[in-house]
Amino acid sequence: MGSSRVRVAVDAMGGDHAPAEIVGGAIKAQQELDVEILLVGDPQQIEACLAQHPTAPKMEIVPAEGVIEMTEDPVPALRKKPKASINVAMKLVKQGKADAVVSAGHSGAAMAAALLRLGRLPGIDRPAIGAVFPTMVQGQPVLVLDVGANVDCRPKYLEQFALMGTVYAQYVLGSEQPRVGLLNIGEEPNKGNELAIQTHELLQANERIPFTGNCEGRDVLSGDFDVVVCDGFAGNILLKFAEAVGGILLQILKEELPRGKRGKLGVTVLKHNLRRIRSRVDHAEHGGALLLGVAGVCIIGHGSSDAETMCSAVRSAQEAVENQVLDRIKESLPALSPS
Known part of the structure; x- marks a missing residue:
């Protein structure tokens, strides 16, 4: 070139x-x-x-x-x-x-x-859009895919997402041993709809995928997983919800800081910290989503x-x-x- x-x-x-x-x-x-x-x-x-x-x-x-x-x-x-x-x-x-x-x-x-x-x-069979989110563990992001490319999925699609996510987490996000989770409504293997149950079996059987089990919604940003796979319908809802929560958190911080002279002083003192908070809670800070x-x-x-x-x-x-x-x-x- x-x-x-x-x-x-x-x-x-x-x-x-x-x-x-x-x-x-x-x-x-x-x-x-x-x-x-x-x-x-x-x-x-x-x-x-x-x-x-x-x-x-x-x-x-x-x-x-x-x-x-x-x-x-x-x-x-x-x-x-x-x-x-x-x-x-x-x-x-x-x-x-x-x-x-x-x-x-x-x-x-x-x-x-x-x-x-x-x-x-x-x-x-289907490409997936992968979005990187911050987690409760500083410096340890989580890759969620698919977040919107495929509204309807088959189990084999999610297996492919998991494999691609594993590679991305290893070589770009720096996770030597990525922990892959399947977004679901419970931890047990038999929980969820037919897609989740069949996908769980495929991921568990694939030795190349470091599958650690189901991931409930509350665990996505916990830092317990490096990759979370789901269909694009659930993933897009998760993405938009996370965007809203990040924005609301920043807005609350601004509103709750003291007003008047004390407020101005506080904002000046905390300016660097507020910038760091923004970079941690706003997933837009990671740039964009990779089409894998x-x-x-x-x-x-x-x-x-x-x-x-x-x-x-x-x-x-x-x-x-x-x-x-x-x-x-x-x-x-x-x-x-x-x-």
Whole structure:
């Protein structure tokens, strides 16, 4: 690729605050991380944003036309707009001109574009969106997947999620012996619906998956698990609930701090601590969610991503590439149960 640095194609037009915040995050990433950014989108709009940062490093702009709107049905829209920014970004990875894609746009469109342009890894029936959450144990996050790619699942899909999650936890999150849990309504193996019961049997039988048993909702953020697998329906509810709780906690902290001069003094004294609290409770601080199971590294950012969050998303992409997550997942696939 002409460069030893990880090259990340950033969908500059995707997200609630695109392109200004996306470009700002790309600049921050190229300044702070050892990466090379390719900004994909409308050249005029991107150049106007770059002009607001006169000291920004030079970045390549890859022209694209249009964006997939949140109200559009992903697959028809992708076919109707072949030059849309997310399509062009995925094509760069397919052609080997970029190592990863980061987009804060339509998550369904990002997943569909990845499937259409990059394809699935052999042996993977459905890709999964994995989100990293903070836990009660500092420095020990938990990966939850799927958080929205697959509303309806079969047991073998969840087995595949567990295997991919194990690899990601080992090589990116730094868990030497990841503990994999199955989201359920009780600890006992016979608890839950038919999907949970059958999945429990598959995970328990697979020696490659370090399965430790069922994980109840209250245990997800306990630090007792490194990977939690579930279908996309339950996972997305969990994701949105966690986002709300994090926001509420921060709001309560602001409201409950003393008012007046004492309050101002308290905020000044606690500013660093409040920032650290935010980074621990807000899972958006981890950047975005990795789409596992496609033949390329793809990070789906939050629609409301600001520059800071986009920089974190680029970092997640960089870590996945440098730790050879795709190759390691491919090596693990023979351990899956026959379809």
